[in-house]
Amino acid sequence: MITLYHSPFSVSSQKVRMVLAEKNLDWNDQIIDLLAGEHLDEKFRKINPRAEVPVLESESNILVDSALINEYLEECFPEVPLLPQNPIARYKARHWSSWIDKNLHIASGIITYAILARPLILKQPTETIEYLLHSLPDATTRSWRRNVLDHGLQALEVKEAITQHRKFFNRLESSLTKAHAWLSGCEFSLADITALPYIMRAEHVGLGDLISFEEYPNTRSWYMRMQTRPSMQAAFIRYFDGDTQDLLMKLVVAAQPEVNELMQQDISITKGSNGQS
Numbered sequence: 173m174i175t176l177y178h179s180p181f182s183v184s185s186q187k188v189r190m191v192l193a194e195k196n197l198d199w200n201d202q203i204i205d206l207l208a209g210e211h212l213d214e215k216f217r218k219i220n221p222r223a224e225v226p227v228l229e230s231e232s233n234i235l236v237d238s239a240l241i242n243e244y245l246e247e248c249f250p251e252v253p254l255l256p257q258n259p260i261a262r263y264k265a266r267h268w269s270s271w272i273d274k275n276l277h278i279a280s281g282i283i284t285y286a287i288l289a290r291p292l293i294l295k296q297p298t299e300t301i302e303y304l305l306h307s308l309p310d311a312t313t314r315s316w317r318r319n320v321l322d323h324g325l326q327a328l329e330v331k332e333a334i335t336q337h338r339k340f341f342n343r344l345e346s347s348l349t350k351a352h353a354w355l356s357g358c359e360f361s362l363a364d365i366t367a368l369p370y371i372m373r374a375e376h377v378g379l380g381d382l383i384s385f386e387e388y389p390n391t392r393s394w395y396m397r398m399q400t401r402p403s404m405q406a407a408f409i410r411y412f413d414g415d416t417q418d419l420l421m422k423l424v425v426a427a428q429p430e431v432n433e434l435m436q437q438d439i440s441i442t443k444g445s446n447g448q449s
């Protein structure tokens with residue numbers, strides 16, 4: 173039996189949960205509370221020294237990194253295929269995953285941290301905040317988190333993260349050449365599953381205005397189709413109970429004026445660099 177160590181709101185966990193649901197697999201649920209720093213405890217670090225979720229345990233093997241975990245699941249359970257047969261379409265699916273890891277994953281983490289995590293972390297005693305920062309194994313993550321804790325949405329990293337999201341939306345729109353297309357071509361694949369958590373997160377933190385229906389019709393159509401998949405319920409929706417929704421909404425509403433301002437700045441810069449303003 174598979175065990176997944178994961179967190180409800182972790183985008184990387186969401187990718188694996190969606191694959192498990194698409195493939196109709198049963199699995200043991202081990203929720204790790206990231207906000208409380210459970211991933212930084214010695215117990216969890218013995219499982220994954222990088223102190224990250226998701227981690228998949230299968231037949232006493234420990235697997236880390238959502239892209240690799242999903243490839244493993246694809247190889248073990250090919251009955252519901254999530255990689256196309258055509259080599260170029262397979263390449264496209266894998267290229268999406270690699271592009272997202274390199275260009276978007278940290279940007280999404282920065283925005284999430286600034287809008288959703290920071291206000292909750294700042295309510296904790298100073299020693300707890302310092303523990304949460306110092307225990308992070310990665311120096312780059314420690315550095316941007318410190319800066320975002322100190323400066324909130326005004327941290328330079330947040331502006332850069334918004335720009336990365338715009339690049340992501342542009343890339344989605346240019347890949348989805350038709351309203352009914354999927355990211356690796358004409359079949360639903362791991363590429364769609366990998367991209368979905370980031371667009372959902374962008375919407376949940378209030379960046380949805382960057383993806384207007386006029387400018388991004390194919391992306392909007394793809395996103396609507398993705399939301400109707402039964403795996404959405406299992407992988408995402410069931411973790412959003414009423415209290416969680418209330419809390420998220422309060423945090424997003426509180427951040428919205430600053431987020432709007434940053435989106436406006438990003439739109440002006442982008443238009444300026446295209447020579448349109």
Ligand SMILES: N[C@@H](CCC(=O)N[C@@H](CS)C(=O)NCC(=O)O)C(=O)O
Pocket residue numbers: 181182183184185206211223224225226236237238239273308
């Ligand atoms: N490349 C890894 C990245 C995993 C990752 O960044 N996980 C985040 C949640 S999405 C995490 O565990 N963060 C720990 C923290 O917030 O300190 C993967 O795809 O699994």
